[in-house]
Amino acid sequence: MSEKKSYHMSPEEFRRHGREVIDWIADYHENVERYPVLSPVRPGEIGDSLGTQVPDRGEPFSEILQDATERILPGITHWQSPGFHAYFPSNASGPAILGELLSAGLGVQGMLWSTSPACTEVETRVLDMLADLLGLPEAYRSTESGGGVIQDTASSGVLCALVAARERDSRLRTNRQGCDGSQVAYCSTQAHSSLEKAMGIAGLGRANLRQIPVDEHFALDAARLAAQIKADRADGLRPIFACATLGTTSSTAVDPIAAMGRICQEEGLWFHVDAAMSGTAAICPEYRHLHDGVEYADSYCFNPHKWMFTNFDCSCLWVADRTALIGALSILPEYLVNDATRSGAVFDYRDWQLPLGRRFRALKLWFVLRYYGVEGFQYHIRRHIELARRLVGWIEADRHFEMVAPTPFNLVCFRHRGSDELNERIMKELNGSGEIFLTHTKLNGRFALRLCVGQSRTEAEHVEKAWSLVVATAKRLRRRAT
Amino acid sequence: MSEKKSYHMSPEEFRRHGREVIDWIADYHENVERYPVLSPVRPGEIGDSLGTQVPDRGEPFSEILQDATERILPGITHWQSPGFHAYFPSNASGPAILGELLSAGLGVQGMLWSTSPACTEVETRVLDMLADLLGLPEAYRSTESGGGVIQDTASSGVLCALVAARERDSRLRTNRQGCDGSQVAYCSTQAHSSLEKAMGIAGLGRANLRQIPVDEHFALDAARLAAQIKADRADGLRPIFACATLGTTSSTAVDPIAAMGRICQEEGLWFHVDAAMSGTAAICPEYRHLHDGVEYADSYCFNPHKWMFTNFDCSCLWVADRTALIGALSILPEYLVNDATRSGAVFDYRDWQLPLGRRFRALKLWFVLRYYGVEGFQYHIRRHIELARRLVGWIEADRHFEMVAPTPFNLVCFRHRGSDELNERIMKELNGSGEIFLTHTKLNGRFALRLCVGQSRTEAEHVEKAWSLVVATAKRLRRRAT
Numbered sequence: 001m002s003e004k005k006s007y008h009m010s011p012e013e014f015r016r017h018g019r020e021v022i023d024w025i026a027d028y029h030e031n032v033e034r035y036p037v038l039s040p041v042r043p044g045e046i047g048d049s050l051g052t053q054v055p056d057r058g059e060p061f062s063e064i065l066q067d068a069t070e071r072i073l074p075g076i077t078h079w080q081s082p083g084f085h086a087y088f089p090s091n092a093s094g095p096a097i098l099g100e101l102l103s104a105g106l107g108v109q110g111m112l113w114s115t116s117p118a119c120t121e122v123e124t125r126v127l128d129m130l131a132d133l134l135g136l137p138e139a140y141r142s143t144e145s146g147g148g149v150i151q152d153t154a155s156s157g158v159l160c161a162l163v164a165a166r167e168r169d170s171r172l173r174t175n176r177q178g179c180d181g182s183q184v185a186y187c188s189t190q191a192h193s194s195l196e197k198a199m200g201i202a203g204l205g206r207a208n209l210r211q212i213p214v215d216e217h218f219a220l221d222a223a224r225l226a227a228q229i230k231a232d233r234a235d236g237l238r239p240i241f242a243c244a245t246l247g248t249t250s251s252t253a254v255d256p257i258a259a260m261g262r263i264c265q266e267e268g269l270w271f272h273v274d275a276a277m278s279g280t281a282a283i284c285p286e287y288r289h290l291h292d293g294v295e296y297a298d299s300y301c302f303n304p305h306k307w308m309f310t311n312f313d314c315s316c317l318w319v320a321d322r323t324a325l326i327g328a329l330s331i332l333p334e335y336l337v338n339d340a341t342r343s344g345a346v347f348d349y350r351d352w353q354l355p356l357g358r359r360f361r362a363l364k365l366w367f368v369l370r371y372y373g374v375e376g377f378q379y380h381i382r383r384h385i386e387l388a389r390r391l392v393g394w395i396e397a398d399r400h401f402e403m404v405a406p407t408p409f410n411l412v413c414f415r416h417r418g419s420d421e422l423n424e425r426i427m428k429e430l431n432g433s434g435e436i437f438l439t440h441t442k443l444n445g446r447f448a449l450r451l452c453v454g455q456s457r458t459e460a461e462h463v464e465k466a467w468s469l470v471v472a473t474a475k476r477l478r479r480r481a482t
Numbered sequence: 483m484s485e486k487k488s489y490h491m492s493p494e495e496f497r498r499h500g501r502e503v504i505d506w507i508a509d510y511h512e513n514v515e516r517y518p519v520l521s522p523v524r525p526g527e528i529g530d531s532l533g534t535q536v537p538d539r540g541e542p543f544s545e546i547l548q549d550a551t552e553r554i555l556p557g558i559t560h561w562q563s564p565g566f567h568a569y570f571p572s573n574a575s576g577p578a579i580l581g582e583l584l585s586a587g588l589g590v591q592g593m594l595w596s597t598s599p600a601c602t603e604v605e606t607r608v609l610d611m612l613a614d615l616l617g618l619p620e621a622y623r624s625t626e627s628g629g630g631v632i633q634d635t636a637s638s639g640v641l642c643a644l645v646a647a648r649e650r651d652s653r654l655r656t657n658r659q660g661c662d663g664s665q666v667a668y669c670s671t672q673a674h675s676s677l678e679k680a681m682g683i684a685g686l687g688r689a690n691l692r693q694i695p696v697d698e699h700f701a702l703d704a705a706r707l708a709a710q711i712k713a714d715r716a717d718g719l720r721p722i723f724a725c726a727t728l729g730t731t732s733s734t735a736v737d738p739i740a741a742m743g744r745i746c747q748e749e750g751l752w753f754h755v756d757a758a759m760s761g762t763a764a765i766c767p768e769y770r771h772l773h774d775g776v777e778y779a780d781s782y783c784f785n786p787h788k789w790m791f792t793n794f795d796c797s798c799l800w801v802a803d804r805t806a807l808i809g810a811l812s813i814l815p816e817y818l819v820n821d822a823t824r825s826g827a828v829f830d831y832r833d834w835q836l837p838l839g840r841r842f843r844a845l846k847l848w849f850v851l852r853y854y855g856v857e858g859f860q861y862h863i864r865r866h867i868e869l870a871r872r873l874v875g876w877i878e879a880d881r882h883f884e885m886v887a888p889t890p891f892n893l894v895c896f897r898h899r900g901s902d903e904l905n906e907r908i909m910k911e912l913n914g915s916g917e918i919f920l921t922h923t924k925l926n927g928r929f930a931l932r933l934c935v936g937q938s939r940t941e942a943e944h945v946e947k948a949w950s951l952v953v954a955t956a957k958r959l960r961r962r963a964t
Contacts, residue, residue, distance in 0.1 A: 007858035009576025011508040018504030021580045025587030026493040043827040047603035054615045058855035075600025080589045092589035094491025098503045104582040105507030107562045107574035107793050118557025121529035133536045153837035178663035178687030193815040203685015205660030311589050312841050333675040335923040345525040355635035373540035376489035441817040
């Protein structure tokens, strides 16, 4: 009763229910392997199990939490299961979850430095530390010409970079008057779909994105990029932006960053590097060479929410020249004017992103960096890559299977010899079993299975189990076919 | 030691530290009035107190949490303090914080229906329920032609609506070929800055946003809107979009929604309603009339993360015709192809928003709706509005002060008679006292104080205290001036 006097949850109730939710999560992570990785529910099944109206009178929290267990859990695809090998991981961790909790508890909104200085300053400092950890160029530091900012996703990051490029090219004319359809951008045929989407959103036009062919390793062909830029200029178009991918979504291919960077420098293009998942590998010195050529990049993005134990959402974007980004996105209505902004001594991160408001995401990233330390990250990155290589060995040793792309990191792309249909059937049987979840892509026009090793708690036993399931499923399907 | 064996936090450690963080938050909310509402730190002070490098070895969680208390808390501006009257509220609540926690614990990524059906279906259902609660048009229901989606902010929501309008007008030509600078959009001079920012991002050009003059209550003058549309057409331009604001940021003015809606219908413009904070009031039957005319709107947005106890971020966008939105934002690379998407029986919310990835934000909203119930919301909305009116009474009774805008909801705009400088000095003294935090705007070119009553735990005593502080500060400054 007392809890409902003001309808608010009292601090004492919050302590009690908070412990229940903490235990719920701990239980969940302890038992996550018991659930089918890919939710087997049918469309509408979860929605139909919920009420249709907001209740007139509030309900006890314990009932709500029980409903979450009974009605929501069956509709969850378990991204935190060690059997989750689909897409890219979105791995979480204890310190990240507690950082997110603390951020929700503080409930600050960091649109301006002054609306919570810590929200801005922790973010700036943490992104400087992270730039060091990844061996990124000096220019990206907040103490130099650039700086880092947390975005929700790499999609938003590349849209910001693209808009900054558009405005640098037009000297803010497009920002004032609108686009004219003459500006073109470049990436490989393997680049993430978010770039094409961003071209549409930014008014540049999806058809003005030139998707340059790739080599046999699915990496962009730099000579063809240079040729296409010249051809477009000859046609009276304005090349403004190129994106290199460090670890493509389909197969973690690595574009020739240095070669592309030199071309962009010569041609005056904004050069963006999308290292969404694979950038994390550069925490290990033996992968640091991946960043050779990043010194040419105007912007660089990677997602701690993929392979760095920081739960979604947390995508880091750095720029070499923050004035270009801020100039494209800034707006200052009277109701946001304040002395700190006027002084020019602070960053107002609303000018570094699409939305105005923002929450305190740096807190969880700061927690994760300190909790794991450099050696914690290195341990897990090396282990995931080693497990992926072990899997490659097994695939190569099995005459029924073939590799279809190199494995520079933790994503293994392979297929069963034979038809696309067989491979799709194998995938569906595996996913339907509930034991593991993996997804597919098409490489050279053929259906390929993608198995990514990056979930926080995936161990050798899980990869071994995944491979036995693949082998057994294929065997069963081959028998059925004969 | 055991906790660091795999570098991960063990479930047992998570239980222990989780309780510590829950208690930290409960203590924080119990003691929040002891802190200065507006953080008094100087630029750089928080950043300089942090380390400069990611540690080689991980650190114990207890040290990290202690640092959060000692180093972060001084840099927090306390949005959850009952003395927070600045901007618009970003109010949190127990059930919302615990919903956010559960979402972080589950760690699902809901880009597609299939990547966690519950993440999509709870959102669809909750937004249908909320549309009922607010008395929004039938068309907005997922069971009809429309549907609702959670965005991070109203800024992203209006950008999505604007891009959908752009594409409906051009029949997807701009999406493919880029903008041509001929499309124009409309709002009042009092509309939120995010619309101007969105015009720039979307390649439409900020100069192509026509800011229509307002009447004496700061509401858009519909006759001038109609005239401007005709003038633009006569100039060979293409009017595509108009935004009405239900509760402007400066003064919570309400544009003539029905009149604007009829004009947009006649002229074939996409009509968007931005009810970011004030939409919440429609939960009370006596404010339901606010939504008269919303039946003309192609899209409608309001933020539960402002005045509905659902912590940031949680902004709801509804559209009357979901195909227009999806058509503008959809893209389907091979690695996201799946049977559920192919079947057409599900929503894939990645096509309803700018980014690809998304977290399970509907969980906290579902928790809040069930925990408070209709009567809980009505109680607080009415109380906040009543407290704001009480303040208006005191202002009107004091010869030194004057009201500068109507108070339809919970935002009071007033000023001390005399110079802008005096008012700015009053505001700075008040904010520097740490007792309350309020902000300003300019109305009719004059500096006005804005005092918003919307924080979850703001009670009569806090508004009384705020007013005594205003009066005492003004008195002191008047004396000093003489």
